[in-house]
Amino acid sequence: MSAPLLSVRGLTAFYGDFQALFGVDLDLARGGCVAIIGANGAGKTTLMRTICGIARADQGEILLDGAPIHGLPAPEVLRRGVAMVPEGRKLFPSLSVEENLQIGAHERRGNGAWTLEAIYDLFPVLKERRRNPGTALSGGQQQMVAIGRALMSNPEVLLCDEISLGLAPVVIRDIYAAVPRIREAGTAIVVVEQDIGQALKIADHVHCMMEGRVTLSGRPSELSREAIHDAYFGVTHDLA
């Protein structure tokens, strides 16, 4: 196997005295897709925020193409090629849909595939609504803006934190339909997802987190429903 594009090794993170991550490992291949599942409070968002530089790692390392990126400020991590779709979408209310997309290209990397036109091609409904304030859209459309905004920097790695949260199944399907197209354009993806079925469908590799640790990982085909269920809810068979 060739060296991973993104590699997380032994990552620990704290909120004050509270330890949220305990030695997390993660590998993402170039153009690959990894899903992270886990119950509320498992530490998925903390992991994403630490990778993208918004939160600080306490120990461990994060390598992008072999070069350490832990300890870099978030804008520099973005410049190196890691973009984030944050939990809760976090659109800028003062900006129109189009401006929300444009600001994603504030630090555009090279002449990649992702232009305004390419985003409108991926999510046609956004073009119709481009003059609206970003926050005047439906939840699904806002999520599309958040994904498009992150893509506008032409990232090598796209981190997506719960992009299906609070959306209807048909809308989730529309949004996940974009994932293969994003991968075809050469961007590797990490998705944080509570919807286990969705995660198994799109990822080449699934990690299940519980209480700050990765408790199970493997290819979707290797993982049984039972094993995932156990890892997710912390059931151990010894006790059962």
Added chain:
Amino acid sequence: MIWLDTLAQGILLGGLYALFAAGLSLVFGIMRLVNLAHGDLIVLGAYVILVMVSVTGLNPFLAATLALPVMFGFGMLLQTHLFNRVLGEDILPPLLVTFGLSVVLQNVLLETFSADSQKLSMGPVEAVGVPVGPVTLGLVPLATLGSAVAVIAALNLLFYRTKLGRAFRATSDDATTVQLMGIYPARIFSVATGIALMVATLAALYLGARANFDPTIGPARLLYAFEAVIIGGLGSLWGTLAGGLVIGVAQATGAAIRPEWQILAGHAAFVAVLLFRPRGLFPRAND
């Protein structure tokens, strides 16, 4: 007739107050920083112009163009090394720091330039009057109002039509999430304060042309600026212009009734507007 003249004088004076207020409004809008040293920074701008005049022998208008980049740089430094260190969840530290800066600036100016009052002499243009309908208006006050409108229009263009303006608005919305766009909020804040001090320098030019100034007059200018910003609605630049005009017209009207009522009438208008529109004339939707 006399009332028309009073109204016109008030509007022109309002232009000056809008210039005082524009920089304050800009900084508050972007970083929620209430800069209590803003008035003293305007006075500093007036002294910088004065120094440029005496060094180069230029007319104050031209000297101000030299002062603009100096004040921009000073604003960047101030924000980078002082204000950015104290900005955060708690609003008290920045208030205290800008208050301290106000005191420091006044004392430095006193030590450097003494308490003597100064004026920026514009030369013969000061006496030029322009007949506008039934009233005659001074050329310099007209230029003041014209500059205020131009500054507000330019700031609006900057805010709503440029990449930097987009970054200003986004940073104001969410200083954490903009970092995911490759933007450093601290740098955005520094540029904003640099721009605010350029506007303050323009205000200083017209302040010094209109009346005498000395190192102690900053806090009163801050008060007018503050009232204009609040009357207009926090974060709205056109609102700030309107707020300046309201105070200017109120002061001119008060003075026309009894000269010693000028300042009082301005403050009374401020209170009156707040009684009926507590969030100002043009409040921003998402504040």
